[in-house]
């Protein structure tokens with residue numbers, strides 16, 4: 001397990017919390033497959049994870065546009081930096097199929113980034129957007 005669901009910071013928007021929980025479920029499955037050296041499974045899960053991240057980011061970006069959140073460009077640029085890193089990671093994976101490379105990235109970059117990003121950017125954005133449900 002890479003990230004405990006209970007350790008994820010909660011924000012004041014229901015939909016955003018759901019998106020984060022889903023992503024953590026997928027990334028944990030991916031992490032376990034990598035740790036067990038299951039290359040084919042990891043390959044499938046990595047694709048699933050990347051699609052999920054893209055959905056996560058674009059949904060938040062849509063919500064920010066709809067609600068006219070003043071700092072949406074800054075929040076989006078944080079997403080874009082991570083998009084770039086994930087693209088690079090996937091290219092390396094396709095070439096090397098090296099689980100260790102992905103494990104290291106998830107541990108050292110993605111996991112700390114996600115926690116920090118949620119508490120810094122998503123939390124503030126959620127307060128601006130409020131709860132739509």
Ligand SMILES: [Fe+2]
Pocket residue numbers: 016020056060118122
């Ligand atoms: Fe988020």
Ligand SMILES: [Fe+2]
Pocket residue numbers: 057060075079117121122
């Ligand atoms: Fe975000």
